[in-house]
Amino acid sequence: MSKFYSNKENSNYLMISRFQIYMLISSDIPEYALKSIEELLVAVRKYEKENKCSHLDMIAVEKSTPISNFLLYGKPCIKNDDLYVDYKKVVNALNIAIFEDNPIAKQILPLFKNQVSGEKNILIKQYDAKTINYILENNDFNYYLSKINGTYTPLEYVVYHNNECVKMKLAENSKILTLNKK
Incomplete structure (x- = not known):
């Protein structure tokens, strides 16, 4: 594919x-x-x-x-x-949420534990759409860190x-x- x-x-x-x-x-x-x-x-x-x-x-x-x-x-x-959630994206989003002390980390945790992956339109039927969107938008922890600590080039x-x-x-x-x- x-x-x-x-x-x-x-x-x-x-x-x-x-x-x-x-x-x-x-x-x-x-x-x-x-x-x-x-x-x-x-x-x-x-x-x-x-x-x-x-x-x-x-x-x-x-x-x-x-x-x-x-x-x-x-x-x-x-x-x-961009519309596919895989385990790597879940892990990165969870890391970002924990780093930010964002309560959405609790919503991401079940996806992390169950190693969930799949297309956005299917996952939002089972999980909160806000959580899925957060994962898709915050899927690169290293990029996130470089942006906030000023080392991004x-x-x-x-x-x-x-x-x-x-x-x-x-x-x-x-x-x-x-x-x-x-």
């Missing part, structure tokens, strides 16, 4: 691995999506050649692109990891932008997205 997720620093971008892109190509997808994916792969290959990279793993794609639209609203065989990503791949910082706290072309 192919999966993707929103960029932690800027939710206007989706992150997808190259492996997942190849999995999409091998599945039955609409022509417009296939064309967009082929353009993306050409841009990735060009970027790798120009920057002497052997293999890019993750690529950021704007949510407004045809590829992102297909990922977000396409076939159900493509999993939006925005990362650079390879971003598919205007039919080319560029290195870019996506941090939302930046006034402008910065392009760093070589």
Whole structure:
């Protein structure tokens, strides 16, 4: 199953691995999506050649692109990891809640004990929607700690932008997205 997720620093971008892109190509997808994916792969290959990279793993794609639209609203065989609760996310959310002395930690504890995982729309039938949303929004303890202790440094990503791949910082706290072309 192919999966993707929103960029932690800027939710206007989706992150997808190259492996997942190849999995999409091998599945039955609409022509417009296939064309967009082929353009993306050409841009990735060009970027790798120009920057002497052997293999890019993750690529950021704007949510407004045809590829992102297909990922977000396409076939159900493509999993939006932003809407999936796994045990790692539960553990991280519990750590954050405990660190903040947030009473929601008590609501997360049963999910932790039972090692619950599943899709958001299914879990909210069994568990409090507020708890599930908290887990999905607070799923990276290291990121959380770096933000509160001032050691956070925005990362650079390879971003598919205007039919080319560029290195870019996506941090939302930046006034402008910065392009760093070589």
